[in-house]
Amino acid sequence: MSRRFIPKVVTANRLREGDVVYLTADDRWSLLHHEAELIEDEAQANLRLLFAAAQKLYVVGAYLADAKAGPNGPEPVHFREAFRTRGPSNYAHGKQADLV
Amino acid sequence: MYSYSEFDEAFVRARVAQFSQQVERRLDGSLTEEEFRPLRLMNGLYLQLHAYMLRVAIPYGTINPRQMRQLAHIAQTWDKGYGHFTTRQNIQFNWPKLEDVPAILQALADVGMHAIQTSGNCVRNVTADHFAGAAADEIEDPRPVAELLRQWSTDHPEFQFLPRKFKIAITGSPNDRAVTRAHDIGLRMVRNAAGEPGFEVMVGGGLGRTPMIAHTVRDFLPKADLLPYVEAVLSVYNTLGRRDNKYKARIKITVHETGKPEITRMIEERFAELRPLFGGNDQKLLAEIEEAFAPPAFRVAPTDAYDAFYKADPAFRAWADTNLHDHKASGYAIVTISLKAHGETPGDATADQMREIAALAEEYGHSELRISHEQNVILPHVHKSDLPALHARLAKAGLATANVGLISDIIACPGMDYCALATARSIPIAQEIATRFDALDLEHEIGPLKIKISGCINACGHHHVGHIGILGLDRAGVENYQITLGGDGTETATIGEKTGPGFAYDEIVPAVERLVRAYLSVRTSQEETFLQTYRRTGIDPFKAALYDGEDSKDAA
Numbered sequence: 001m002s003r004r005f006i007p008k009v010v011t012a013n014r015l016r017e018g019d020v021v022y023l024t025a026d027d028r029w030s031l032l033h034h035e036a037e038l039i040e041d042e043a044q045a046n047l048r049l050l051f052a053a054a055q056k057l058y059v060v061g062a063y064l065a066d067a068k069a070g071p072n073g074p075e076p077v078h079f080r081e082a083f084r085t086r087g088p089s090n091y092a093h094g095k096q097a098d099l100v
Numbered sequence: 101m102y103s104y105s106e107f108d109e110a111f112v113r114a115r116v117a118q119f120s121q122q123v124e125r126r127l128d129g130s131l132t133e134e135e136f137r138p139l140r141l142m143n144g145l146y147l148q149l150h151a152y153m154l155r156v157a158i159p160y161g162t163i164n165p166r167q168m169r170q171l172a173h174i175a176q177t178w179d180k181g182y183g184h185f186t187t188r189q190n191i192q193f194n195w196p197k198l199e200d201v202p203a204i205l206q207a208l209a210d211v212g213m214h215a216i217q218t219s220g221n222c223v224r225n226v227t228a229d230h231f232a233g234a235a236a237d238e239i240e241d242p243r244p245v246a247e248l249l250r251q252w253s254t255d256h257p258e259f260q261f262l263p264r265k266f267k268i269a270i271t272g273s274p275n276d277r278a279v280t281r282a283h284d285i286g287l288r289m290v291r292n293a294a295g296e297p298g299f300e301v302m303v304g305g306g307l308g309r310t311p312m313i314a315h316t317v318r319d320f321l322p323k324a325d326l327l328p329y330v331e332a333v334l335s336v337y338n339t340l341g342r343r344d345n346k347y348k349a350r351i352k353i354t355v356h357e358t359g360k361p362e363i364t365r366m367i368e369e370r371f372a373e374l375r376p377l378f379g380g381n382d383q384k385l386l387a388e389i390e391e392a393f394a395p396p397a398f399r400v401a402p403t404d405a406y407d408a409f410y411k412a413d414p415a416f417r418a419w420a421d422t423n424l425h426d427h428k429a430s431g432y433a434i435v436t437i438s439l440k441a442h443g444e445t446p447g448d449a450t451a452d453q454m455r456e457i458a459a460l461a462e463e464y465g466h467s468e469l470r471i472s473h474e475q476n477v478i479l480p481h482v483h484k485s486d487l488p489a490l491h492a493r494l495a496k497a498g499l500a501t502a503n504v505g506l507i508s509d510i511i512a513c514p515g516m517d518y519c520a521l522a523t524a525r526s527i528p529i530a531q532e533i534a535t536r537f538d539a540l541d542l543e544h545e546i547g548p549l550k551i552k553i554s555g556c557i558n559a560c561g562h563h564h565v566g567h568i569g570i571l572g573l574d575r576a577g578v579e580n581y582q583i584t585l586g587g588d589g590t591e592t593a594t595i596g597e598k599t600g601p602g603f604a605y606d607e608i609v610p611a612v613e614r615l616v617r618a619y620l621s622v623r624t625s626q627e628e629t630f631l632q633t634y635r636r637t638g639i640d641p642f643k644a645a646l647y648d649g650e651d652s653k654d655a656a
């Protein structure tokens with residue numbers, strides 16, 4: 001029996017700026033992880049990844065990252081993805097600053 | 101220092117123009133990311149965790165005030181106001197936007213700088229002793245030879261697609277400050293029985309996944325034979341290197357698998373073929389380069405003011421004791437400007453600090469600067485009578501931290517705060533260790549101690565050659581830190597020994613404190629350094645400090 005599918009979000013970097021972004025259910029790219037579409041089904045996840053990978057003028061390096069449902073929307077599971085939602089820990093640069 | 105010839109200038113400008121078009125074509129969709137990626141990497145542009153990252157070469161760590169100001173300008177105009185100096189004597193900008201990179205490369209070209217061959221499977225930035233041209237123990241300034249190697253390796257058609265990246269380090273002193281034994285080729289200047297200068301040639305060192313200390317393949321190579329010999333090494337590696345497996349592709353594996361006698365024989369054989377082809381042109385070029393590196397006109401002046409200040413001012417004395425080194429000219433000192441203020445990011449300098457450093461080099465340092473592989477900046481030639489004034493200016497700019505060679509002078513790679521390959525963070529660990537020991541006021545009591553931290557097994561932070569090495573790993577989805585002890589990056593190079601299981605993020609700094617306290621309790625005197633103590637006692641007392649709980653100590 002196959003293992004239970006861990007829900008995913010589609011994430012990438014913006015082509016022009018390099019910022020970390022997430023694919024939303026209405027096909028936007030958001031800076032905010034909790035706005036991402038939480039994909040519970042493996043086939044659907046692969047479809048959404050294909051959709052993202054086709055947006056070659058907007059994002060690069062799209063991939064599926066593990067996520068879980070939280071009170072305000074999807075939350076990252078792994079610490080690497082948690083860091084990507086915030087930016088580096090030594091300065092409030094990148095997302096921490098962008099999101100203020 | 102060397103300044104660009106018309107050829108260099110035209111070459112770099114052409115490269116900038118070419119890459120600018122490539123960026124445009126990526127942005128308008130004519131190039132796919134798959135097509136563009138190798139092109140951007142050839143120009144030092146990576147895509148990292150949160151942003152793009154541009155790596156700019158600082159050949160053999162030598163840079164002039166005008167170039168330093170331009171780096172400040174770049175940091176301020178197109179980045180977030182700072183730059184990160186690395187263990188490969190490069191500078192990295194962590195936040196450029198793709199569309200701004202052509203302008204940045206143009207600005208670099210304006211001051212004779214570029215990002216070519218800072219990535220890719222080619223000969224990377226040649227690194228050198230950061231005290232080059234100034235050190236009291238130096239046989240010769242290694243930079244002319246380093247510049248010769250740079251010119252020879254840049255766009256060398258045979259060596260653009262090596263099995264893997266290739267790093268050369270060179271020192272003109274018998275004392276090794278360039279970690280030559282951990283490079284693909286290490287060159288250490290020595291004299292033969294007749295007193296002539298030449299090189300000990302070491303091949304197959306490297307850190308990363310399989311750390312190895314280089315083998316000496318030639319005890320003495322006459323200086324004039326250097327280029328054909330290095331070419332012979334690369335040519336043998338280019339043929340034998342493992343292109344089938346990226347993890348076995350470095351020359352250290354080739355040397356290991358082929359065996360030192362056989363690889364030496366092959367290098368010598370190739371060298372015999374190549375030497376006649378050089379026909380002395382390289383030596384003519386070297387002579388021209390050597391002129392460009394003529395030492396500045398050193399002043400003769402009294403040093404009484406320095407002596408008086410040293411006696412009277414304890415803050416100045418503490419700084420002088422750690423941050424100054426012996427100069428070859430009498431009355432002069434080598435000044436290391438620490439980029440390791442307690443709690444700051446190792447190796448970072450703000451645009452303002454870069455400008456102040458440039459100004460200080462002009463006012464007090466014969467307009468010379470070096471970047472050290474330990475992520476600090478060096479003013480190689482300062483007259484001692486200028487040191488009190490220099491120190492006051494540094495203090496004002498937040499650059500007078502008196503910690504060079506001490507526990508807070510930590511090398512840390514960018515780790516998971518920036519690097520896409522990382523498995524854990526490095527920077528906050530370095531920051532916490534520095535603040536902790538500062539608060540304990542133990543730093544000067546502990547004395548010389550090198551801590552080096554990497555955020556993954558690639559070992560960019562040199563942890564294998566740290567007296568205390570820290571490697572950040574991902575253990576089941578949480579950050580975990582493994583400790584190695586007894587590493588050494590000098591002429592007595594040693595790979596550190598693993599102590600045992602790793603420590604969680606919030607356990608690693610206390611673990612380092614236990615190690616240091618164990619050292620303080622077992623050293624024979626204040627003069628016995630951490631490394632000497634470790635070599636005398638072996639790992640046991642340190643292992644006990646790390647892993648034995650209070651219970652087992654009571655029981656013993």
Ligand code: HEM
Binds near residue numbers: 146559
């Ligand atoms: C952030 C972007 C970086 C990336 C993607 C990167 C990538 C790598 C990789 C893949 C290796 C292993 C190569 C191999 O063994 O074949 C490596 C090794 C190394 N890198 Fe980096 N690195 C980065 C930043 C740095 C920085 C900032 C420094 C200096 C602070 C540095 C210095 C080194 C050194 C000294 C080694 C090991 C020495 C050796 O065996 O050659 N790297 N790096």
Ligand code: SF4
Binds near residue numbers: 522
């Ligand atoms: S050691 Fe790993 S984490 Fe650190 S800079 Fe190198 S590749 Fe990145």
